[in-house]
Structure formats: structure tokens, C-alpha cells
Amino acid sequence: MIFLFTDYGLQGPYIGQVETVLHQMVPNEKLILLMADAPRNNPKASAYLLSSLVSRIPEGSIVLSVVDPGVGSDEDKPVMLKIDGRWFVGADNGLFDLVARRAKEIEAYEVTWKPEILSNSFHGRDLYAPVCTMIANGYDVSSTAFEWKDIHKWPDDLNEIIYIDHFGNCMTGIRAESLDKQLVLRIDHQDIVNADTFSDVKEGKALWYENSNGLIEIAVNQGTAEETLQLKIGSHILLST
Missing domain, CATH: 2.40.30.90 (Bacterial fluorinating enzyme like)
Known part of the structure; x- marks a missing residue:
């Protein structure tokens, strides 16, 4: 299963385009819209919200997570994290900090794969969605392992x-x-x-x-x-x- 957690909102073409890419590449994979109105441009608030929802997501699932005000810049690297048996894909901007901090096991990878066409403003569609489908299909994703660190050190509560x-x-x-x-x-x-x-x-x-x-x-x-x-x-x- 692939879960979507974003601040895109339901109005406009964004969620639909991401779902289209996912369906084209993994037509038999179940897609679940976990949240489309996460706190807008706010990875910190969204991190606490995402962490509260994780326990109901089955192990083996993939969570495409996009709350990325720095999209298109070199500010935050694209990552895929395997946390307690679930994959999280998105920008390393703090959104995954609380999930990772509360986890028992974590593997962290910086995504080095790039699509032929990459919009500066829509990495959710062009980068993160394809990475999720590669994981779902069992393909190797070009990436570099790294030691995840809690850089932001936001409070536990x-x-x-x-x-x-x-x-x-x-x-x-x-x-x-x-x-x-x-x-x-x-x-x-x-x-x-x-x-x-x-x-x-x-x-x-x-x-x-x-x-x-x-x-x-x-x-x-x-x-x-x-x-x-x-x-x-x-x-x-x-x-x-």
C-alpha cells in the first residue's frame, strides 16, 4: 500500500497528478490518501501530526510525504527512510523527525536518482512518486546510505x-x-x-x-x-x- 501525506489540498490538480503517476507505474498497488491538508508549508507541525498517524499504517507500506516549502532548492536532500518496517519518502526537512525519533529501527538513504524531467516546484510528482513506485516494485533506487541524525531537536511534545x-x-x-x-x-x-x-x-x-x-x-x-x-x-x- 502507498499512503499520501501532503499539504497539497484537495483543490487544484496536485493530488490527482501524483495519484496518476502512482497508478501508471504500480496499477495494482492500493493508494490511500492519508492526509491532503497537512499544515501548509509547516514541516514542524506536520511532523507531530504524521507521527500520531503511523501506528495504523501496516508494516511494509510506503508513505509518500510532502510538506516541502523548500522544494526545488538544495536546502533539504531527498530521502527514503525505512522506519520500523515502513518506507517514508520525501524531503529531509524535519517532517520525519518525530517518526524516526520514536522508532526502534531505522535505515536512511539519500536519493541520488533523478528523473529525466524534474519540475522545480513539483518534486512530489516527478521525484518522490516514482521513487515510491520503485520501492513497491522491488527495484533498486539509486541512493546513498547515511546515518540519520535528529538535527532539529524539536521537543518530544x-x-x-x-x-x-x-x-x-x-x-x-x-x-x-x-x-x-x-x-x-x-x-x-x-x-x-x-x-x-x-x-x-x-x-x-x-x-x-x-x-x-x-x-x-x-x-x-x-x-x-x-x-x-x-x-x-x-x-x-x-x-x-
């Missing part, structure tokens, strides 16, 4: 909003297992307490809870946390007892 869904619920980069339920989240002098379900608080009141991917999420019962609390990706969260 990020006390920021990393994603806002269409309900206005706001995911953080904090793993729920790292927090005591008695802790209070504070945003702009407003205290938010834990609840197991939305209905545990009054309508219009905010709560925090463990979401289905194991991250701390902030919501408002029958409302939108994004608007009520004026949150955006990158908004900082304080923890207090």
Missing part, C-alpha cells in the same frame, strides 16, 4: 496547535499519555479543563481531551474552538496544575 479540523477543533502536538488529566491548559488567561466527552461540559464551553490519534485536542461543545478561543496553527499553550 509540542505545546502548540498543529492542526485545525473543519469543526474548528484544535489538535496539539502533545501526546495524551504525557499529561495528567488534572492538568489545566491555559490560553490567553483562559483555563481549559479535561473532559472525556463534549457533553461533559456546558454548551459553548471549552474542554481538552485525548483524541482518536492519541493527541491532546481542544474543542468547544456545540461550537468551534478556533473561533471561540481565537486559535491558529502555532498558538502556544501553557500547562498548569
Whole structure:
């Protein structure tokens, strides 16, 4: 299986072109759109989000991951990483840092293969998608092994909003297992307490809870946390007892 994790969005031709390349080269491989609206141009926030989704991806799968604001430059090398039995293909810009840090086994390769035609702005279609199909077909990909290093050294848990869904619920980069339920989240002098379900608080009141991917999420019962609390990706969260 090949999973797509990108910030391309569903509007426009981008996802469709990537899927077309994949289907042409591996027509019998199942393609799954894991996420098309990852935090735009934000590998850091996306790294925490991607890490929270990995456990449900079967071993042996390939994850084409593109959140690449530096596309077309020499800023970040193209890589393929085999992490706990799953392949991750994309730019080495921090997007894979949390997945790799939390892994038991990792093999890292810099991709040296280049297609005949390579757009400066669409490596997802021209470079990373073909590499994924080579892996899926069992072909050798021209590459150089290297020792992966956690260069960015981002925190294990990020006390920021990393994603806002269409309900206005706001995911953080904090793993729920790292927090005591008695802790209070504070945003702009407003205290938010834990609840197991939305209905545990009054309508219009905010709560925090463990979401289905194991991250701390902030919501408002029958409302939108994004608007009520004026949150955006990158908004900082304080923890207090």
C-alpha cells in the first residue's frame, strides 16, 4: 500500500497528478490518501501530526510525504527512510523527525536518482512518486546510505496547535499519555479543563481531551474552538496544575 501525506489540498490538480503517476507505474498497488491538508508549508507541525498517524499504517507500506516549502532548492536532500518496517519518502526537512525519533529501527538513504524531467516546484510528482513506485516494485533506487541524525531537536511534545479540523477543533502536538488529566491548559488567561466527552461540559464551553490519534485536542461543545478561543496553527499553550 502507498499512503499520501501532503499539504497539497484537495483543490487544484496536485493530488490527482501524483495519484496518476502512482497508478501508471504500480496499477495494482492500493493508494490511500492519508492526509491532503497537512499544515501548509509547516514541516514542524506536520511532523507531530504524521507521527500520531503511523501506528495504523501496516508494516511494509510506503508513505509518500510532502510538506516541502523548500522544494526545488538544495536546502533539504531527498530521502527514503525505512522506519520500523515502513518506507517514508520525501524531503529531509524535519517532517520525519518525530517518526524516526520514536522508532526502534531505522535505515536512511539519500536519493541520488533523478528523473529525466524534474519540475522545480513539483518534486512530489516527478521525484518522490516514482521513487515510491520503485520501492513497491522491488527495484533498486539509486541512493546513498547515511546515518540519520535528529538535527532539529524539536521537543518530544509540542505545546502548540498543529492542526485545525473543519469543526474548528484544535489538535496539539502533545501526546495524551504525557499529561495528567488534572492538568489545566491555559490560553490567553483562559483555563481549559479535561473532559472525556463534549457533553461533559456546558454548551459553548471549552474542554481538552485525548483524541482518536492519541493527541491532546481542544474543542468547544456545540461550537468551534478556533473561533471561540481565537486559535491558529502555532498558538502556544501553557500547562498548569
